[in-house]
Amino acid sequence: MDEHNLAIDIQLKKLLDWLISRRICNRDWHQDIVPIRSQIGHAIGDMPEHPVIKELLSGTNINYFHCRQIVEILKETEKDSKTFFGSYGSQRMKDWQAVISLYQNQHVYLAEAAQLLSQSVTYEIPGLKKQVAKAVQVQEECDKKEKDNLRKAKDFQHDFDKSCQQLGIPGQHLRQEIIALMKSLPETYQTVASDCRKLKKARELYAHFMRSTMENNAHNDDPSQAKVDFDLQVLPTLDFLIEHGNVTTYQWIHGEAPLSVEAPALDFGPNALEAVNDEAIDFGDDIDFGEDISAAPGEDGQENGGDIDWGDLDEMGPEEGEIDWGEVSQAVDSVEDSAVIGITVEEGGVAGGVARDTEALSLLDNRRTRTLILDDLTELECFIQQRLRELELQDEGKFVLGGGGNMTESEDPHLMRSMVHEIRSVVSVLTAGQLHHLQLIRSSPKYVDRLVDSLKSKLELVDRMHALNQALSDRRDQAIQEQAVSQKKLAVLKAKAKELQSKIEADISARYKNRPVNIMGGAQSV
Template sequence: MEQNIPIDIHTNKLLDWLISRRHVNRDWQTQVLVIREKINNAIQDMPVHEGIAKLLSGSYINYFHCKKIIDILKETEASSKNFFGSYGSQRMKDWQEIVKLYEKDNVYLAEVAQMLIRNVNYEVPSIKKQIAKCKQLQVECDKKEKGYLKTKSLVLGEFQTMCKQLGIPGQKIKHELAERVKELPEIYTKVADNAKLLSPAVEFYSAFVKFVLGEEHTGGSVSLLKYIIDHGNTTTYEWMYGEPPLTIEETPLDIDFSDEIDDSKIGDTIDFGDDNTAEIDFGNLGDANANEIDFGDVTLDESGDIDWGNINNAELAELPDANLEIDFNISLEESGIVVESTGVDGGVAKGTEALTLLDNPKTRNTFIDDLMELQAFLKVRLFEMQGASDLLSLSQLQDASPILQLQTTQSVLTMLDHVQITLGQITDSRTQHLHNIKHSPRYVDHLVDGLKQKLAVAKRMEAAQEVVKERRHAVGEEAASLQPKMQLIIDKTKELQSEIEEDISKKYKNRPVNIMGGVNIL
């Protein structure tokens, strides 16, 4: 039967279908504008009712909502009903008028059809896209957070590795570096002690040079290394002048601590007391209660000069060389004369001359060059001895010294090991750092800046990580808030579609109406 044949209408064609079947006019939108204005006015004066609040939440008010509002007003405005069954309430009259305007020319049907199309094609997909974007942002935030964490761990690892290499905790970097510099003398002492084990290698090298090049070429080879083997790590002054200095004036460590305050050093300054007190106590030299220095039994004559005792000119004449005139205007420092005092040879070692040979940058480099020269010789000699034919065979070494003839591959290899150990000690990265720290303030600043930069990068990564965490939390909350909103629109759209299908069905003798592609795809 025709009554049982369903009417299938696609959602996107619903409005065109209603217009083509002459259920609504093409100019229905002009009529809707008047109705929407009346709805906005009527909604301002509504009774407090749970059903009305539920109808007005989460959806656009349409014709079917208006009919439900009238049903609710029949209960709330029942007291205004007169004897003839009409309501005197203005609220009821306003909403009844709105419903009549909707039903004229089926304007309501065109509007709800457009609402259904908009919800299906735009509203719900838009919210879905927002939720998907939020989830994508969460994934990106997770990746960024892992990246920031990885970078932070990397730079902190580099910082800790460098601090471990320098032997410092990395809190007060400059102060800690200055403390580590004090370890250099002990390191150089160990290097000098190990250098003594190189004596056989040096003798072997010297004998080889003498045999190949002659006696005149033996003196200049690894001379500094020979000196350290014989005398140890002496001052540069003693190496240059052949005698130890009487006194050594070391140059203080030139590191600027102004940008790094160490609380543990506060209070270690010398307190000279009140500025008005001129008292200086040098021990037993004078009275501590007097504002003067006691030099003993020195007396002054009437003119204020120092009285040197009862020495007359006759006694001066009896002294040896008394007739010699002494010029006291000679500057010993400018003349370069080394003063000999109380039988102890030497003078004052200043500047680079006060440094030890392994601490002086110039002589230290010479020492390293000597070690590398010796190492190169031993490697070449070992290669020759291990080859198929030795360039210096036993027949050629018959006139050489026993030290050349008796050397074996194993003995040369042992010498090479000792040289490489000593070279490794003096060129160790930590020793290099400490040496540069002591002799180069710019190197200290560069080193500290590098360490602080790694900490700054780690802090920036940590801050960026916190920002990403907050961002991820925010988009997560946004996605969570959009989810119920989308579900509410879907539920309202399903309800609206059912109402449209039912309304159209009444116009076709209750034939079943199916709106295709509507909420079924949501």
Template sequence: MDEQNIPIDINTNKLLDWLISRRHVNKDWQENILKIREKINNAIQDMPAHEGIIKLLSGQHINYFHCLKIVDILKETEADSKNIFGRYGSQRMKDWQDILSLYQKDNVYLAEAAQMVIRNINYEIPGLRKQIAKLNQGQGECEKKIKDYSKTELSAQKEFDATCQQLGIAGKNIKMELLEQLKDLPEMFQRITEKIKIIQPAIESYTEFNKYLLGKSEVALLNALKFLVENGNTTTYEYTYGQKPVQIEEFTPVISEQKVSESDANEIDFGENDDIDFEINTDNSIDFGDVEVNEDQNIDWGNLDASEDDFEMVSHEDVDFNLEESGIVVEKTGIDGGIARGEEALTILDNPKISSQIVNDLVEIHAFLKMRMYEMVNDTNLLAMTQMQDAPTLLQMQTVESVTAMDDCVNVVLDQLMNKKLLYLLNIKHSPRYADTLAESLKQKLSVVERMKANKKLLEEKIKNMRDEVRAIEPVIKVLIEKTKELQKEIENDISKKYKGRPVHLVGGINML
């Protein structure tokens, strides 16, 4: 092969070292480049209005090959300054020709071009691509967070909506709506009272079973539940004393629409105490009124020397207590007075203690019926079957289907008594602070929803900004690759001229990116 056609392959990363080792450039080339860059900055300040020059100077790092193109343009724009000797009188031309001379001395331009190619390939382009990759990764992380926030938002919203639906409120003015729902309690109690009669067969079955098991004619069990089924939702007074009250003072819990501050709650109200005399004697003695006190500080109790015969037993009938004239009113309490007040004025379903006992009674029956079904279905339980031969007819006639039906009735009543709305409203009525706690709980769920929406909005804005940044960087990388390829080609051609036109290839360069 002709030596003229043997290509020269130069690794792009070793290009600068190759140029120095072949003595095409000096090791101290960087010292001269500073002076050239200064002259270029000064020359740029005075340039003619030419489209080609504007394009060359826009957003690029000016190198030797750009200077060659600028001089070619100036030969056209500064043609009027050319003298008969072929020299240009224009200062612009002189400045750029000086720059070219400095570049060409010791091939400084070749070293600078090699450094630009190496920097672009190893740092500039990879750095921008890493930045795009980081931005894309950030978008993915933000999108993942948005999904997580959406799940949290949806969950909180569902919980809020479910609770509001259970309570029958719209969720606008939560505290007021909760207090408004208290008026639904009587209607709910009425429905339960009507529905609870369906468990009468279950009560009779359980009662007969206990009578048979204990061998007694009467057994005391399910007192609260039986009373409710037989008498309805009466007052606690009637449940306690066995008779209806003459008068009912309705129990109205004090529920404020606003929270009570701790300072107000801890304050003791003495009322109007203007008439109270807290006068203290200066001599530290107690004023007993008109009681005579002897000088020896003994109280005169009168003649206490009477004999026992002087005392006669006097019945209360002989004593005339005219209370009406004295203004004293004696109000009887309990069963005699017939006035239901306080907790006694509550209905038994509205009384937490009694309603809790009713629920316990229902659970007790439910457990009994489950056990009966198990015994009746399990054919191997011969002992249980033998024991039930002497049981009352009511128990012997029961089938699995009938027991299952009774259990279903018990479950229906239990579901009504354990209804979440009912439990919420009872807690609100009997615990003034519960309404505030429940309202705050619902508001907290709404605040979570709003916070998640705000976070999503911020992340969406962040994603938009990152996408805009990626779109701005991608053209920069494209232009940088094109300019690097052009510069690489210029270097190859320039080195080829120094080796009598031998083909020169920079390997491992921009094409490897």
């Protein structure tokens, strides 16, 4: 192979060392760059208006080859200052010719060009590529987060709509709509009480089962006793609700309807206090006993000033003066689970039987009695399910411990499954959905504020997701602009690096009889 066609391959990282080792450039070339840069700064201060010069000077790194292009342009712009001997009288031309002369001294320009090319390929171009990649990554992350936020906003809005649907409100004016629901509470309780009446057969089935079981146990203990009459209290609260409906708690306690009901008022103001505990009964400051006894007139037609006329006790006969304790004993026995005896005297004008506070609440509206009813419903459901399972095992021919006697007409499996469904339906209405929240409001008016805050927090989360998406949209637009700027700079830098590399290769090739020169790992590889 001809030696003139043998290529010279130089690694970019070793290009500067290669130039120094071949004695093309000096090792202390850095010291000569300082006056050159100073001269360039002085020459830039006085430049003609030319688009190519503006483009050359817009770059951050002005090298020897740029200076030669400027000189060629000045030959055209400053040709009027050219003398007879071929020199230029323009100071601009003199300044840039001086820069070229300093660059050519000991080939400083070649060492500087090698360093600029290495710096551009090794640091500047990869840095711009990282900026572009980061901008693209930011856009992808913004798109992903925006989709996630939209999904979350949709979920929060769905939760809000579902909660409003459970409450039965439109969701426009939350506080007013929730308070307005309290008007429908009595009607809802009447519907629940009506549904409880459908459980009468299930309750009778449970009572019959318990009675039969007790009679069988008593007969086994004493075979001579054929039948024992058991007074069983099976599901007392639920049974009272089935028989009498959703009456007041006063009637459930005292066994008779009240003469008047003073229902406790609910305060939904911002400073509303917690509702009074069910066990604490407030009788008020003044009790209306009807006619003022202290002002009753005496026999002489004048007021006694608070003295009570007991009559002539001495003239009262033994039969009239004795107290019939039998009637009092019957009255005491008629009162269950109460330490206070309420006596109603209708003919005497004393107002009695007034249902106040928690006694004025209905059975389903009172938290204590509602809990007892739910306990009875749970007990009844457990019995029906257990009995249904025993019947299924008997049909399969399996032995059942404590079968409970013969199967009655009500113990039809299909009918019992229907009973279980009806019981669960009543329990679900009392413990979930709209009625559950209304019961909590009835127990504590402050629950309205907590419920409203809970609903508003879901709407705030929806607004927050939309606000985050707006911020993400702005960030994505900013990343797009950064990507465009970085890509533009990258394209310019690549073009300048390729141009600089080609000029370095041409300069080295001219020194070695125009042999081809290849700078490995240079601008062509980026």
